[in-house]
Amino acid sequence: xxxxxLLYVPFWASYVFLYLPIAVLxxxxxxxxxxxxxxxxxxxxxxxxxxxxxxxxxxLVNTLMVAAGSTVIATVLGTLLAVxxxxxxxxxxxxxxxxxxxxxxxxxLGIGLLVFYGMVQSTLGxxxxxxxxxxxxxxxxxAVVRTRxxxxxxxxxxxxxxxxxxxxxxxxxITLPQLAPGIVAGALLAFTLSLDEFVxxxxxxxxxxxxxxxxIYSMVRFGVTPEINALAAILLLVSFTAVIAGQRLTKIGExxxxxxx
Amino acid sequence: MKSEVKARPVNRSRGRRLxxxxxxxxxxxxxxxxxxxxxALLLSTTVFRRGRFGGxxxxxxxxxxxxxxxxxxxGVLVDSLKIATLTTLIALLIGYPTAxxxxxxxxxxxxxxxxxxxxxxxxxFLIRVYAWIMLLSGPGLVNSALKVFGLGPLEVLYTExxxxxxxxxxxxPLMVLPLYAAIDRLDPQLREASSxxxxxxxxxxxxxxxxxxxxxxxxxxxxVFVPSFGNFVIPEMLGGSKSIMVGNLIRDQFLKAxxxxxxxxxxxxxxxxxxxxxxxxxxxxxxA
Numbered sequence: 001x002x003x004x005x006l007l008y009v010p011f012w013a014s015y016v017f018l019y020l021p022i023a024v025l026x027x028x029x030x031x032x033x034x035x036x037x038x039x040x041x042x043x044x045x046x047x048x049x050x051x052x053x054x055x056x057x058x059x060l061v062n063t064l065m066v067a068a069g070s071t072v073i074a075t076v077l078g079t080l081l082a083v084x085x086x087x088x089x090x091x092x093x094x095x096x097x098x099x100x101x102x103x104x105x106x107x108x109l110g111i112g113l114l115v116f117y118g119m120v121q122s123t124l125g126x127x128x129x130x131x132x133x134x135x136x137x138x139x140x141x142x143a144v145v146r147t148r149x150x151x152x153x154x155x156x157x158x159x160x161x162x163x164x165x166x167x168x169x170x171x172x173x174i175t176l177p178q179l180a181p182g183i184v185a186g187a188l189l190a191f192t193l194s195l196d197e198f199v200x201x202x203x204x205x206x207x208x209x210x211x212x213x214x215x216i217y218s219m220v221r222f223g224v225t226p227e228i229n230a231l232a233a234i235l236l237l238v239s240f241t242a243v244i245a246g247q248r249l250t251k252i253g254e255x256x257x258x259x260x261x
Numbered sequence: 262m263k264s265e266v267k268a269r270p271v272n273r274s275r276g277r278r279l280x281x282x283x284x285x286x287x288x289x290x291x292x293x294x295x296x297x298x299x300x301a302l303l304l305s306t307t308v309f310r311r312g313r314f315g316g317x318x319x320x321x322x323x324x325x326x327x328x329x330x331x332x333x334x335x336g337v338l339v340d341s342l343k344i345a346t347l348t349t350l351i352a353l354l355i356g357y358p359t360a361x362x363x364x365x366x367x368x369x370x371x372x373x374x375x376x377x378x379x380x381x382x383x384x385x386f387l388i389r390v391y392a393w394i395m396l397l398s399g400p401g402l403v404n405s406a407l408k409v410f411g412l413g414p415l416e417v418l419y420t421e422x423x424x425x426x427x428x429x430x431x432x433x434p435l436m437v438l439p440l441y442a443a444i445d446r447l448d449p450q451l452r453e454a455s456s457x458x459x460x461x462x463x464x465x466x467x468x469x470x471x472x473x474x475x476x477x478x479x480x481x482x483x484x485v486f487v488p489s490f491g492n493f494v495i496p497e498m499l500g501g502s503k504s505i506m507v508g509n510l511i512r513d514q515f516l517k518a519x520x521x522x523x524x525x526x527x528x529x530x531x532x533x534x535x536x537x538x539x540x541x542x543x544x545x546x547x548x549a
Contacts, residue, residue: 010355011362014433017355018381021392021430024402028395037400077288084284088277098288101296105491105535107508108303108528109296111515115306115525116299118316135295138288167280196385198494203515216387220498224395232388239383247376 022236029229036224046230056231059215066126066201066211067194070133075187077134078141083175085142086149102139109136110203117204124206132204133194140193141186148182188246192239307526315519325526334510338530341506344421345490348428352436352485353478355429360440360477364447375441382434390498393427394418397499419501427495428485435484443477444470479542486538491531507531 029047033040050056081098101109113132117124156178160170176183198213205214219228307325310318328334363374381389396402397418404414417423447470455465471478493508500506507527514524 007358007362010358014355014359014437015377017430018378018433021389021396022381022384024396025388025392035400036395037398073291077291080284081288084281084288088281088284094285094289097292097297101292103487104296105487105531107491107493107511108300108532111511111524111528112299112303113295114515115303115521116295119302131295135291138291142288192383196383198386213385213387216385216391217494220387220391220394224391224398228388228391229395232385232391235385235388239385240380243376243380243383247372 025229026233026236028226029233031226031229034226036226036229046226047234049227050230050234053227055210055215055219056212059210059212062126062209063195063212066129066133067191069127069130070137070194071187071191073130073134074137074141074190075183078138078186078190079145079179079183081138082142082145082149083171083179086146087154098142099139101136102143106136106197106199107203110200113200114203124204126205126209126211128204128206129201129211132200133197136197136200137190137193140189141183144186144189145179145182148179148185152178192242303525304529306522307529309522311520311522315521317521325522328523329526329530334527337505337510338507338534341490341508342534344424344428344496344506345486348425348432348489349436349482349486351425351429352433353482356433356436356440356481357478360437360444363437363441364444375438378434378437381430386431387494389431390427390495393423393430393499397423397426418499421500423499424496424506427499428489428492431495432485432488435488436481439480439484440474440477443474443480447473476546479546483538483542487535490534 027039028036030042030044031039032043032045085095085098109132113128113135117128122128157170157174160174161167165173196213198217201211201214202217205211210218216228216231219225219231306317308321308323310320310322310324312318359378363371363378366374394401399414399416399418401418403417407415451469451473452465455469456462460468490506491508491511492506493512496506496509507530511524511527511531514520514527518524
């Protein structure tokens, strides 16, 4: 008994460690004063400041465009790749190559693409980030869709083929609907990863049109101000809501089959 | 499967090959163009001379590898290894008991505890680092807390300790999750049997729990070590200009010094270390 109580010390320490910085961050975003260190009373002025900040607004728009573009490419290519790898080959090598973008350190992918774009004399911009983000997001989509494929049953597809449906009809009417939850989950993951991605974007974006993480990077390097805290608090709220909503959705999805047994 | 191939042998096998092409070629082509070709180009520059303003002059040379073993750069590599290892060990020491407690919680609390571990991981990475600049800097919370006890102020920001703290904060969830998965699968009867047979709590942990959760320990350690080792944002923001890691060195070769070949050689060293670790991990996992 005493032993298991002792285990609760590092357990609670982990949560304090994870949430104390976030709490301080949020509290300081409501600071009336100029400093992010001493609280001088409640105010929303830094949120107002943030709303008027064009860099942040443009960064947000750029980030959303990059995330949308790369998610579309990654979802289409990643889904096809997952089906191909699961159903049409047994090659372990192809499996590992498809996973590589998710495993390689981001700094290596970033400089690799920087050298590549440089050597093919391509200019850098938002589109080069879209192509770069699509690469690693594709690996995640393929991985998520594959776990769905592993649980799915091939007999429906075989029945469809035996009943005379062509391969395209079978894919569209049988395979794709079965995979849909996996594809949606993969696309959401791709979108979220792209929204937050900094290192690869840092190397492949060139000088104009920064994405939001790059804007935050330059703001943080410039100094500590409550405006960054306000931005942080909003981003925290958005991602916390998204994660909790996602959690609820998967719970509802899980509950249905369980009610039957 | 076999009877169906017999029924329509020609048709199906041609369809299979066409299917393989349709499904596999777009993704693989993308991987070749945007990953394998860039990596090949990058790594091929390691044997060439640098161009004056970036780029490469195609004359063979070994100077990049000679520079790599220069004590100055070797020191940075060793420092990075040290920092990433320390981070991984601390993450393991905090993460293991945390995952252990979570695995023993009632179902409802288990889900909440797990979501709470992952939640900070889904917030912007730079924001999480920024939070620590705020806490560790001169007038920040850490020094204010020390002042209450009549201590400090300490120079905590811009030290290796600050880097380790930032890395730990960013990647601790990646340690807890695989550990939780491994501990949760463990049959509690095994530990009961061990203690019924007279083993002390520590012996039970050392001889039963730890060996059976070793795959989780290895996966979690790798998940923390890999992003820590190549990191350049956290060392730059929390470590200041004094301490740099191999990630910073690579970044600077490409964006400041414009020495692509040497930057690529450093990246190669990074990849080699990670591949060695991956191979070691799968070797240990297979023996366990």
